[in-house]
Amino acid sequence: MDQGAAIQMLLNRVAITDLIHAYCFHFDRNEPAAVAALFSADAVVDYGPEVPDLIGAQAISAAIASGLTKTFAATSHHVSNVTITFDTPDQAHSICYLYAWHRYHNGAPDGELWGQYHHRFAREPDGWRISSLVLKAAGSQDFHRATMHPIGRR
Amino acid sequence: MDQGAAIQMLLNRVAITDLIHAYCFHFDRNEPAAVAALFSADAVVDYGPEVPDLIGAQAISAAIASGLTKTFAATSHHVSNVTITFDTPDQAHSICYLYAWHRYHNGAPDGELWGQYHHRFAREPDGWRISSLVLKAAGSQDFHRATMHPIGRR
Amino acid sequence: MDQGAAIQMLLNRVAITDLIHAYCFHFDRNEPAAVAALFSADAVVDYGPEVPDLIGAQAISAAIASGLTKTFAATSHHVSNVTITFDTPDQAHSICYLYAWHRYHNGAPDGELWGQYHHRFAREPDGWRISSLVLKAAGSQDFHRATMHPIGRR
Numbered sequence: 001m002d003q004g005a006a007i008q009m010l011l012n013r014v015a016i017t018d019l020i021h022a023y024c025f026h027f028d029r030n031e032p033a034a035v036a037a038l039f040s041a042d043a044v045v046d047y048g049p050e051v052p053d054l055i056g057a058q059a060i061s062a063a064i065a066s067g068l069t070k071t072f073a074a075t076s077h078h079v080s081n082v083t084i085t086f087d088t089p090d091q092a093h094s095i096c097y098l099y100a101w102h103r104y105h106n107g108a109p110d111g112e113l114w115g116q117y118h119h120r121f122a123r124e125p126d127g128w129r130i131s132s133l134v135l136k137a138a139g140s141q142d143f144h145r146a147t148m149h150p151i152g153r154r
Numbered sequence: 155m156d157q158g159a160a161i162q163m164l165l166n167r168v169a170i171t172d173l174i175h176a177y178c179f180h181f182d183r184n185e186p187a188a189v190a191a192l193f194s195a196d197a198v199v200d201y202g203p204e205v206p207d208l209i210g211a212q213a214i215s216a217a218i219a220s221g222l223t224k225t226f227a228a229t230s231h232h233v234s235n236v237t238i239t240f241d242t243p244d245q246a247h248s249i250c251y252l253y254a255w256h257r258y259h260n261g262a263p264d265g266e267l268w269g270q271y272h273h274r275f276a277r278e279p280d281g282w283r284i285s286s287l288v289l290k291a292a293g294s295q296d297f298h299r300a301t302m303h304p305i306g307r308r
Numbered sequence: 309m310d311q312g313a314a315i316q317m318l319l320n321r322v323a324i325t326d327l328i329h330a331y332c333f334h335f336d337r338n339e340p341a342a343v344a345a346l347f348s349a350d351a352v353v354d355y356g357p358e359v360p361d362l363i364g365a366q367a368i369s370a371a372i373a374s375g376l377t378k379t380f381a382a383t384s385h386h387v388s389n390v391t392i393t394f395d396t397p398d399q400a401h402s403i404c405y406l407y408a409w410h411r412y413h414n415g416a417p418d419g420e421l422w423g424q425y426h427h428r429f430a431r432e433p434d435g436w437r438i439s440s441l442v443l444k445a446a447g448s449q450d451f452h453r454a455t456m457h458p459i460g461r462r
Binding site: 003004007010011014018020021022024025028029030031074075076077078079080099101103110 | 234237249253268305306
Binding site for chain 3: 003006007010013078080081082083095097099114115138139141151152153154
């Protein structure tokens with residue numbers, strides 16, 4: 001890789017990581033339109049087997065808005081272990097870890113989730129977007145969903 | 155941005171991120187002078203509405219030393235979601251997430267905080283320093299403060 | 309540092325960070341051979357005073373396989389605060405924070421650990437490897453080990 005390509009790849013890593021962070025930030029502030037704006041127009045979000053796939057920014061925004069209004073009184077999505085792989089200079093996928101804390105409107109005990117986001121990203125004319133997101137769980141406690149995609153532990 | 159400026163920006167990101175990490179490391183080891191040395195001489199720290207702003211390295215060191223000696227038996231400050239924006243090549247601000255665990259001297263249950271640090275940074279002749287820090291909370295459990303700056307959830 | 313050296317250092321930081329993440333990912337998926345492959349042939353792992361040092365990839369793989377099979381039903385290792393220092397272009401050390409969640413086969417309450425990994429890394433002909441790992445604890449709750457290396461709080 002020449003120097004220019006290496007620098008561009010490093011800048012792309014920053015942009016993609018910031019995109020993951022922006023998802024958490026806007027989700028936790030209950031800004032569903034700002035969350036949806038991070039996704040490609042035809043993006044697919046899979047939050048688990050209990051929920052139909054969300055397809056497209058409109059569906060993503062509506063589903064997130066509903067959860068943020070009806071289910072959650074407060075949330076905090078802490079992502080780490082962000083590991084990015086470039087498939088082409090304009091397409092990438094990543095795995096990151098998620099430790100998410102949830103406070104519920106219904107007064108149930110706070111829910112905790114220890115899991116992973118598996119993302120795909122595409123670079124569009126005005127910047128990187130999330131093209132797909134799959135949520136997987138290593139485990140949870142007092143979480144509002146009983147069944148999640150597993151992380152694939154043997 | 156030319157290649158030299160891009161490389162310098164990437165190196166500055168590393169330096170700023172390491173500064174945030176050094177704050178946590180020295181705080182958790184009860185090294186208040188080392189924490190204070192990470193701040194500009196006229197830095198402002200706002201830990202919340204229950205505490206007067208700390209202004210200047212001397213006040214920061216004294217307040218942290220007091221808390222670390224009297225209140226906390228152990229702490230662990232896990233920062234993630236570090237998102238840095240450069241205002242000029244020598245000034246930046248950032249938001250990062252904080253998951254902080256606290257064990258108390260008084261035997262109260264361990265306190266947990268899910269929140270954010272909002273930082274400002276300035277590059278001084280001998281390197282980057284924190285020029286301001288505001289702590290905001292998404293939520294907490296068994297934490298020793300009842301009222302915190304909110305993260306701004308709608 | 310010239311531009312080429314700076315770019316190489318930044319790429320090395322990515323490779324080392326990804327190595328730490330791969331350790332967590334393969335550990336949490338119960339893939340002990342994949343964990344062991346991240347270490348140098350003569351690497352040393354020190355999980356604490358209750359456990360003899362593990363020396364070499366074979367010993368590391370065997371010990372991890374045993375724990376993952378007999379002790380843990382599920383784990384999630386969230387690393388953050390990754391701070392890397394290069395000793396030479398081919399040798400580095402780092403401190404990162406660990407928030408680890410453990411579910412046990414024996415039905416004991418989930419164990420939580422708030423601590424640090426202290427790593428050393430060496431660049432071998434086919435890439436970076438972990439040459440040593442020491443686990444230190446700031447604190448824990450319901451964890452299966454009573455005594456850990458402390459983080460050095462005063």
